[in-house]
Amino acid sequence: MDSHPECLFCKIVARAAPAQIVYHDEWVTAFRDIHPAAPVHVLIVPNRHVAGLNELAEAGTDLAARLLLAAADVAHREGVHQSGYRVIINTGADSGQIVLHLHLHLIGGQHMRYPIG
């Protein structure tokens, strides 16, 4: 597994930093955001270190597919697949991306505002 020694999310994947993990498989790990924006707020990350969406193609199509499909799986596990949920991926400074390890926010359990951005 390609991990980065200084990366918080790599440490969570390796169980070397605490997190409330709700799902994991050979490709991805999902855990609760420590500052939830909604009743359900889970982060889904690749197990290997990928800095962001701009770098995902280099990591291969299998991982790209699994990341996106895992969001629907976790929504089902969290009980929001029918009521509705939002998946958000932030990339770069304008977006507010903080941790430079690709992560999908999965948010649900409340009515979300629209428009977006």
Added chain:
Amino acid sequence: MDSHPECLFCKIVARAAPAQIVYHDEWVTAFRDIHPAAPVHVLIVPNRHVAGLNELAEAGTDLAARLLLAAADVAHREGVHQSGYRVIINTGADSGQIVLHLHLHLIGGQHMRYPIG
């Protein structure tokens, strides 16, 4: 191609409804949102009709991968891959999903608010 006769996004994919298309390939079509939330606001949709993220697994992993990777490609074409961009997928009523054909919002060209949801 599986299309739905009443679906606006199927019509756009088929060039039977107007849209400002910025990218297309065998899997996806990307076009500008008619009510942009930011200077760059592009919708990326599968060419075949998929209602939402809950139904994406049935459509196969190749499409899932291509959808997510196309977002990074379009961000590059739109010149926001370095400055930053946000990808948003709404699913179901709580999220504000309006058109029941899966679409990724790609938003950039401005500083986006945080938190999200």
